[in-house]
Amino acid sequence: MDLLFSIAVGAMFAIGIFQVLRRNVIRSVIGLFILSNAVNLFLLSSGAYQGVVAAYVNGSSLTASDALPQALILTAIVISMGGLALVLSLVYILSVRYKISDADKIKKLRY
């Protein structure tokens, strides 16, 4: 299972980075979100053990899932939504200012 998860994380990273490198800035935003999903996937897979029941204190003898990575992912999901919205508004500003959403035409950051 570890190998499967590693390959999936790697593949999603590859796809995310490829998308981030697109000229179309909307695709770059999508790429960013795929990257953040990949990171969440990594966090999820890094739990110390696999559980059978959810992480509740209920006296069950079955193993519960690892709560720590879940808590990390929980906040990460919400924050990445905020970050994505911010990036989207930047994309919109680029579109207003440059009248284009092509990363190669956005060149005013030059020296």
Next chain:
Amino acid sequence: MTLVIVLIACLAGALLALLFKLGSFERKFSITSLSLFLALAPGWTFIWLLGRAPQVIATGVGGSQLEWSFAWLPSLGLNLSFYLDGLSLLFGLLISGIGVLILVYTGYYFKGDASAWRFLAYLLLFMAAMLGLVLAGDTITLFIFWEATSITSFLLVAYKYKDESARQGAFRALLITGGGGIALLAGLLLVQSIAGSSQWRVILNSGALIRGNDLYPLALALIAFGAFTKSAQAPAHIWLPGAMSAPTPASAFLHSATMVKAGIYLLARFNPALGNTDLWFWMLSLVGMLTMLTGAYLGLKQNDLKALLAYSTISQLGVMVMLIGQDTEIAFKALVVGILAHALYKSALFMVAGIIDHETGTRDLRQLGGIWRAMPATFSIALVGALSMAGLPPLFGFLAKETLLATVTHPSVPIVWDWIFTLAVVTAGALLLAQSGLLVAGAFLGKRPEGLSAHEAPAPMWLAPAVPAVASLLISALPEPASIAGLLASAAASAFGAKVKVSLALWTGLTVPLLLSIVAVSLGSLIFYFRNRVRNRLMSILPDFTFNRAYQGLLSGVDRAAYLVTRTQHGRLRSYLSVMISALGLLLLFLGRIPVVAPFIQAPRLDLSGELAVLRLFSLLLAVAAALATILLHRDLFAILALSASGLSIAMLLILEPAPDVAMVQIIVDLLLVVILVLALTRIPREQRDRARYYTFHQGGLSLARDIILAAGAGIVMTAVTYQALTSRPRQSILTPYYFENALPLTGAKDVVGAIVADFRGFDTMIEISVFAMAGIGVYTLLRYASRKAGDRDERSPAPAGQALKSLGIGGLNTSPFIRSVASAVLPLALVISATHLLLGHMQPGDGFTAGVIASLAVAFWYVIFGYDVTRQRLRWFKSPYLTGAGLLLALLNASVPLLLAQPIFSPLDYGAMLGISLPAGMKLTSALVFELAIAISVVGGVSAILDALGHPKDDDVDAIRHLQEIPPGE
């Protein structure tokens, strides 16, 4: 009493100068009277210090009874402390004594120039800084005042800031002395850490410890570098001639008695702690000798009176550094005598140069001459000063040189070097004598050039330089002035670290030093006699070469390097990204030493034996495939939907984990995301999107190949990193069992994930919701800004409640009545679900984040179905600033309540139990619940800001919608 009083006097003076301007007193008082009045500050300091002299002299070596300390940062052992011993006293007296004269002189130099209050204020600030420097009782205080002198002297040198050369000179001085200051700070910190204290008292008594440390050479080099730059040692001496563009009173003060002596003071101060080693001896002797010769040689080439004086100062500073390097009693005697003598004659000569400039309008030796009849008083002062500088009897300067010559014949150095040093000193002495002669003869004697008008300066103006000149005459002429000898002996003892006997007798018999002195004088007289020929010859040797060239070269080199670095900023964003990604990947590979190939070669067989493993495999495949689809799908909308599918697959994995809380949030956020992305997409003109899509799918083969290679490389690295991390992780968690055991007893929660988020890591969560709120505000601000750029109307208040608006969905499309009634029903339902999640969150799945995103999703649904206007009209409570602010404030208040009960911040509290409220089973009114509520509110606030900004239609849409709305239904 307290030493700090001395500083306060000068600072008060500076303040007074400022008030002179602010209070418009310039109409009532002249600048001269202000200056004379301000002279009281250093005057008082001088008298105060003089009053302490007997006490200091009586104390002897290695201690001071006069200390004052103020605990500043006691936890770091940092104090603001002052300390008075013989060495500080000598410098303090010189600074304040010459300060008085300079202030008197300045009053006449700037006579009638009401704007000179600025100069006076700078001067007094500098005085305070300088006094603080020599009275500092620990390294940190010393460093602060050290930098203060650099900055105030910058202000003084750049006083005539409209003059290009003044600005350049000031800048160069600041750059060089400031650079030295940084080195000094590092050195001081090193010494402090070795000695274990920043106090002089401790440092001076732990010399053996410091010298024995491995870091001693580094500390010494850094401190010496600081001292050398400040005291204009070659090759850092170049700033001093440049600083001559300062008004002459500043030059007379800074560059004779005070600032340039700061480095000398520092070295003398550190001698007991750092000195008496071979490194110390050779470093100081060689640098000092080089400086002495450089100054003496270059001075002879100058035509400007002040430049000539500057170079002779450099030469004298070299002598002093050389003396500190010798660890003999007589060297320190020579040092203190030299410091006093130099301060006296050099300040007098600078002031004379200022008078000449003031009265004739030039300081160029080629345009001066024969004015001694017109300015008899000035001439006499110049003569006395120059004789002292030349080291001729019966002046004080003679004594200084005499002791210097005695030093270098001392048999403590290898015999060859003994000869070299002696030769150097004799040569420099001869050159200095020639310089002095040149000064007097060039300015006052000879033929007076046509059209040169000259008249005597007002009496106070020449009286100021007369005082040090006469003192220089008297000290050596009077029979054995015991008090001055005692003061000098005390100063020398502080620097030497042992008792020093100082006698000021002129005639000590026919000794070697006297013979050497005679040689130097004869040689100097010869050079003076043939001065024109010598000078012409000198001018022809390397006429263009100065150290300045090297300095300029260095500066332009820095500029060029900066330019080259900037050239890499070509503005191609995707190339930047590629570089960053490759660098990061390589860094990971090489620093992390991650095996990339090995795990796949010895690949374990696919293990699908675990529970639900097939479902997991399926979900993983789906997540990757959907992500891949975002690349392949041409239409942006489809790509967004694919992205959402990928996110939902991850949610599936979360369910399989099982992690119900997180899965719920993931699903809802994924849906919200689609809304946000679609709202954003509709704001970008279609034609623009089409063009971007065209570029994306018609990319050149080469750049496509680059991207694919980069992405594949990154994927492989990440796979390797993940595999390494997953296979080497411990199968036994250290933290999780703790959370499991303590969730119920400590926080009263059964939901461990919720307990971690709201309690164990409550502070993190609070920061995270702040970040989310900030992102929301950021979106809002950015889009408002963009709207204004695009020429939209600025303020958009929701339509009044009564006005009937037609519901129009995204893009002004009509929505069906069915969907509208579903949406109307969904919102209250969502709010109820949210509330349930909140209240029961501690016992069952769900928490503040879930509650927040559920409510937000329902509102987002409204934005899609009803459109911006109707949503805003009907949901008046949905206002981001209020929600965000209320959420964050509530979180903060809730976290601070325990403080009132004398418990640490964020401590869990059970309000229900405290207030005796009984609640249904499964509900608890705890601080965690309040915190969850705060999280939910601020999440809703953040999302509402995002929706409000992105859902806000652009004006062209608005007009279209308004137009549609005016048409009554049914037509």
